[in-house]
Amino acid sequence: MALYRHNSELLSERRGIFGAVFKSLGQSEHGFRVVRRGRRFGRITKQRFSFWVFSLAVCFLIYWALLSIKMLFHGKMEGGISSLSEVQQETSGLSVLKQPRSKHRKIHHPCEVEFRASVDDLVEPKDFMNFTKFSLGYISREEKLFGNNLFEPRFGGHQTLEEREKSFYARNQTLHCGFVKGPEGYLSTGFDLDEKDKIYMNTCGVVVSSCIFGSSDFLRRPTSKQISDYSKKSVCFVMFVDEQTLSKLSSEGNVPDDRGFIGLWRIVTVRNLPYEDMRRTGKVPKFLSHRLFPSSRYSIWLDSKMRLQTDPMLIIEYFLWRTGSEYAISNHYDRHCVWEEVLQNKRLNKYNHSAIDEQFIFYQSDGLTKFDPSDPNTPLPSYVPEGSFIVRAHTPMSNLFSCLWFNEIDRFTSRDQLSFAYTYLKLRRMNPDKPFFLNMFKDCERRALVKLFRHRTVPSPPLSS
Ligand SMILES: *[C@@H]1O[C@H](CO)[C@@H](O)[C@H](O)[C@H]1NC(C)=O
Ligand SMILES: *[C@@H]1O[C@H](CO)[C@@H](O)[C@H](O)[C@H]1NC(C)=O
Ligand SMILES: *[C@@H]1O[C@H](CO)[C@@H](O)[C@H](O)[C@H]1NC(C)=O
Secondary structure: OHHHHHHHHHHHOHHHHHHHHHHHHHHOHHHHHHHHOHHHHHHOOHHHHHHHHHHHHHHHHHHHHHHHHHHHHHHHOOOOOHHHHHHHHHHHHHHHHOOOOOOOOOOOOOOOOOOOOOOOOOOOOOOOOOOOOOOEEEOOEOOOOOOOOOOOOOOOOOOOHHHHHHHOOOOOEEEOOOOOEOOOOOOOOOOEOOHHHHHHHHOOOEEEEEEEOOOOOOOOOOOHHHOOHHHHHHEEEEEEEEHHHHHHHHHOOOOOOOOOEEOOEEEEEEEOOOOOOHHHHHHHHHHOHHHHOOOOOEEEEEOOOEEEOOOHHHHHHHHHHOOOOOEEEEEOOOOOOHHHHHHHHHHOOOOOHHHHHHHHHHHHHOOOOOOOOOOOOOOOOOOOEEEEEEEEEOOHHHHHHHHHHHHHHHHOOOOHHHHHHHHHHHHHHHOOOOOOOEEEEOHHHHHHHEEEOOOOOOOOOOOOO
């Protein structure tokens, strides 16, 4: 009986497993006598001996459980990542082995966000959309290059470095921005959608979207009572899933109704995923909502690890209208410099190290500098975003930035925190007289709008792609 009590104490106080074991041993009658009457050790009874063996076994079991949690999460996590600190809290029991107590364990709290009380009197401010004006076209098809028999169509196309350079100018242009088809007769490059879904998506003026590919998460429905009737009627909530995820969700009882909805989410199935790496595929809906929803004026992106618990119109009012911004993203809760982010990505083995180096060296040779918090003119409050929540007005600058950022993910690694600052700074540098109103808000504000969860634990995708 007593052993069970010890066991549960250990579980509730994971930080000091070993301390707790010894403490509880000291408190228990048996343990006390063992310690005090050390000299009479030889007389230990059979019962006491098995108590010790059992305690040791419990310690090791917990140790291995923690170790495997740590490995699972370190292999798994996407996006930098907000839940990293939470996992570190979970696994910090391990550090007890080396250090008696971790001194600075950061806990990340949400902060107060002053949303309007209701959507009733919301009106888009007059002239809000008066941002930098130009018009963008998108390359929809690439022809086979003359004499190239090995031509293989790609979803992201085959942008040359010269085309890439020109694409950063904020002016009328036609650029690569995903959804590039091959010549007539070639197979689809992927991200195929049903016609009826496309028709639905064409009607959306304001979009909240998210995705689950490769069954990497559970379906988290927006908190319905926080969403106004107005938004329920006029905002599209679209969850992109692949066929694997759809059947997994169905097997768990989450089956879309006749109209394709599960709760507020309209489920859109994506066939023929454009990349082997599910995370890279996830960047398509994340960055290219202006392409997927061609008539939309606003979009909110939400990682599937989060549950939306704030009305989308209040979010748009707070992050865009009130600050006169066309793009809003939160900064990272911990890291501000791309140099740190590179180290962290390698430390957690997030990605092929030489691919990270290739990208990082390229960026340094093209002007990426370290983040300088002491510089009063620093163009951003942080060079590392926490991109699991993005609010956008679909203005030309905002759309251009989204395409450019996506193209970096297509060309280099899929780790979008590595390319964010470079893309932003280069866009600004190449268009000094054309402002881009980006609102980089605090991570604690993001935490106020959503409820965070951990990703579902599934085997990690291959490191290579
Ligand atoms: C729109 O922006 C331009 C340039 O920033 C400014 O000159 C113009 O007055 C603005 N128009 C309105 C109606 O606010
Ligand atoms: C850019 O495109 C817009 C709309 O297509 C057009 O009205 C404008 O004249 C173009 N600007 C230039 C500089 O070509
Ligand atoms: C890692 O990336 C490098 C450079 O992009 C590539 O040549 C190599 O094949 C990749 N390694 C693996 C294991 O995929």
